[in-house]
Amino acid sequence: MKKTITYFILSICGLAMVIPFIWMLTTSVKSQLELNKGNVGFLPIEDQVTYEENGVIYNVSKVKTEGDSVYVHLFDEEMNRVSSYQKIALADIQSKQKVRLHFENFKTAFNKVPFRRYFLNTIFVSFSVVIGVLITGSLAAYAFAIMRFKGRDFIFYLFISMMMVPQPVYLIPSYVLLNNLGWIDTYQALIIPWIANIFTIFLLRQQFKTIPDELFDAARIDGCGRFKTLWKIVLPLSKSVISTAAIFGFIGSWNSFMWPLVMTDSPAIRVLQVGLSYFSQEASSQTALLMAASTFSILPLIILFLLAQKQIIASFASSGLKG
Amino acid sequence: MIKKKFDFGPYLYILPAAIIVIVFRLVPIILSFIVSFFDWTITGPGDFIGFKNYTLMFQDSEFWQSMLNTFYLVIFVVPISLILSLVFANFLNRIEKLKSFFRSIYFIPTVTSMVAISIVWKIIFNQQTGLANFFMSQIGIDPLAWLAESRGVFDLFLANFGIDFSQFITNLSNIFGISYNTLYMLLGGPSLALFCIIIVTIWKGLGYNTIIYLAGLQNIPNVYYEAADIDGANKITQFFKITWHLISPTTYYVLMMTTIVTFQVFSQIYLMTGPPIGGPLGTTKVIVYFLFDKGFGESNDLSYASAVALVLFAIILTLTLLQKKLEKKVHY
Numbered sequence: 309m310k311k312t313i314t315y316f317i318l319s320i321c322g323l324a325m326v327i328p329f330i331w332m333l334t335t336s337v338k339s340q341l342e343l344n345k346g347n348v349g350f351l352p353i354e355d356q357v358t359y360e361e362n363g364v365i366y367n368v369s370k371v372k373t374e375g376d377s378v379y380v381h382l383f384d385e386e387m388n389r390v391s392s393y394q395k396i397a398l399a400d401i402q403s404k405q406k407v408r409l410h411f412e413n414f415k416t417a418f419n420k421v422p423f424r425r426y427f428l429n430t431i432f433v434s435f436s437v438v439i440g441v442l443i444t445g446s447l448a449a450y451a452f453a454i455m456r457f458k459g460r461d462f463i464f465y466l467f468i469s470m471m472m473v474p475q476p477v478y479l480i481p482s483y484v485l486l487n488n489l490g491w492i493d494t495y496q497a498l499i500i501p502w503i504a505n506i507f508t509i510f511l512l513r514q515q516f517k518t519i520p521d522e523l524f525d526a527a528r529i530d531g532c533g534r535f536k537t538l539w540k541i542v543l544p545l546s547k548s549v550i551s552t553a554a555i556f557g558f559i560g561s562w563n564s565f566m567w568p569l570v571m572t573d574s575p576a577i578r579v580l581q582v583g584l585s586y587f588s589q590e591a592s593s594q595t596a597l598l599m600a601a602s603t604f605s606i607l608p609l610i611i612l613f614l615l616a617q618k619q620i621i622a623s624f625a626s627s628g629l630k631g
Numbered sequence: 632m633i634k635k636k637f638d639f640g641p642y643l644y645i646l647p648a649a650i651i652v653i654v655f656r657l658v659p660i661i662l663s664f665i666v667s668f669f670d671w672t673i674t675g676p677g678d679f680i681g682f683k684n685y686t687l688m689f690q691d692s693e694f695w696q697s698m699l700n701t702f703y704l705v706i707f708v709v710p711i712s713l714i715l716s717l718v719f720a721n722f723l724n725r726i727e728k729l730k731s732f733f734r735s736i737y738f739i740p741t742v743t744s745m746v747a748i749s750i751v752w753k754i755i756f757n758q759q760t761g762l763a764n765f766f767m768s769q770i771g772i773d774p775l776a777w778l779a780e781s782r783g784v785f786d787l788f789l790a791n792f793g794i795d796f797s798q799f800i801t802n803l804s805n806i807f808g809i810s811y812n813t814l815y816m817l818l819g820g821p822s823l824a825l826f827c828i829i830i831v832t833i834w835k836g837l838g839y840n841t842i843i844y845l846a847g848l849q850n851i852p853n854v855y856y857e858a859a860d861i862d863g864a865n866k867i868t869q870f871f872k873i874t875w876h877l878i879s880p881t882t883y884y885v886l887m888m889t890t891i892v893t894f895q896v897f898s899q900i901y902l903m904t905g906p907p908i909g910g911p912l913g914t915t916k917v918i919v920y921f922l923f924d925k926g927f928g929e930s931n932d933l934s935y936a937s938a939v940a941l942v943l944f945a946i947i948l949t950l951t952l953l954q955k956k957l958e959k960k961v962h963y
Contacts, residue, residue, distance in 0.1 A: 315729070317722060321719060321737075322733055322736040322737065325736055325739070325740060328751050444651065447644045451645050460641070463645065480936045485658065485662065501651065599751065605746070613735075613738075620738075
């Protein structure tokens with residue numbers, strides 16, 4: 309009994325969490341006409357009002373009812389208006405409900421602005437950032453964790469204190485800096501400032517420190533140099549932390565919005581989030597198209613999440629324990 | 632003894648990361664201090680103007696409104712998110728079957744982009760074609776204007792009981808000689824529009840906080856509960872006497888992370904509110920949008936925006952240091 313209540317509450321709350329996504333999906337396959345009529349529930353059901361004349365079936369839009377008769381606009385199958393304010397008998401109009409899924413919304417939304425370009429840009433930027441973060445991160449973490457050198461702790465704490473600074477604080481001076489470098493509206497502006505991640509360095513350092521000293525001694529005796537030790541011993545032993553860092557880097561880069569909004573302008577290098585934001589202003593009344601665009605923008609990360617949910621959740625959970 | 636040659640190796644390993652951190656973090660932070668004391672626009676540096684940007688800011692009513700809105704966000708989002716996530720985590724901790732399923736469900740909003748999800752929520756709160764008013768109509772409640780409503784939630788709430796809030800404010804305003812608008816903003820609570828932002832912000836961060844709490848709960852050894860069972864303590868007593876105390880380091884973490892993140896809310900304001908963004912009547916303008924607008928909007932005043940950014944930094948830094956101090960006190 310107690311278990312049942314627990315499950316019941318969890319289900320209700322779970323439903324509340326996913327309702328926006330469900331509604332996004334159901335709305336993305338509706339016609340704009342239905343939405344404007346106020347048919348905004350979850351089911352993609354359409355009221356189809358038709359009128360048959362000389363064997364041809366017309367779609368009907370009622371204007372005004374007068375006793376037994378009604379003034380209507382008639383439309384053909386493609387919703388082109390055939391006649392206006394035609395007076396017909398109310399009894400001749402047939403009305404039925406029909407499930408219709410407008411999958412064409414996805415295609416329309418995708419082609420309305422260069423979403424293909426935005427996707428490619430985002431993929432390029434995200435992968436570059438992840439690769440950069442892993443390279444700079446494992447090199448620095450290796451030095452911080454294993455090597456002894458002057459100023460090590462000072463530099464490390466300087467790094468950590470930089471991690472505390474929130475993005476909005478350095479956004480404006482970064483713009484000034486990138487502007488002076490001539491990088492505004494280039495891929496460099498989206499990639500280079502992000503190819504070192506202090507959190508990744510921190511995460512990898514913690515992992516590298518757990519590797520027993522004996523392994524390094526053995527490597528040294530065998531004549532294994534520093535870099536070879538990193539490549540052949542340290543990294544293979546740290547696969548799960550590396551994938552954690554990669555996941556964080558990828559999700560962060562894919563979803564970043566404020567930085568690319570400020571640092572880029574032309575559609576040619578616009579990333580998905582910024583493109584989606586512009587699209588939402590351009591097509592603000594096209595609810596169905598906006599939902600379709602939101603759906604295909606979210607989809608890649610949802611798929612990634614479903615494929616690696618255990619790993620992703622564990623990664624996020626570990627960020628709390630160490631923080 | 633042979634003096635060892637100075638070893639450059641370690642520095643070479645740090646170099647790539649250090650270059651990026653210094654050039655794109657340290658330098659900008661130092662730069663923002665400098666910029667904030669100059670009359671600096673997009674065309675380049677101008678005259679040294681001392682503290683003028685700061686004095687201007689503290690006299691700017693728009694700045695104070697943004698601050699107040701940001702505080703409203705934090706004050707509502709943080710406690711609600713904390714309590715809900717702790718409750719969720721406790722329920723999740725009690726079950727075995729479907730545990731990872733529910734965990735994933737709660738977590739989906741965390742990995743999805745704020746931009747896409749803001750677009751969805753904006754339409755949910757749309758007056759005519761939104762889901763929120765559709766639900767309200769199903770259970771027979773009058774539709775609300777949601778994101779278009781500038782009236783405060785306390786005002787709206789009291790209006791349900793026929794209490795004339797604006798009359799009350801007018802009286803107070805006459806007594807204390809403070810302007811009506813200022814009093815209304817302070818006592819009327821966040822506007823309904825800002826409350827929509829509060830809901831979305833809680834919803835977005837709930838999954839993350841739940842996962843953090845769940846990890847914390849799983850670290851509590853079972854022996855405490857077994858002992859409490861023997862002593863005959865019920866589940867609720869156990870929660871307040873054991874769980875709440877042992878989970879306190881996690882609570883501090885969640886508290887601080889949520890506060891810091893909520894202070895930096897931007898995307899949902901940019902995408903859900905307006906036009907103009909921050910509307911209606913500036914009741915959803917938050918501090919990060921304010922600095923964005925000052926820096927990159929019409930006025931394009933990068934130095935003024937830098938000053939705002941540094942104030943934000945000061946607030947967040949103070950909170951972080953405060954947390955570090957408190958955390959030491961409560962560590963079990």
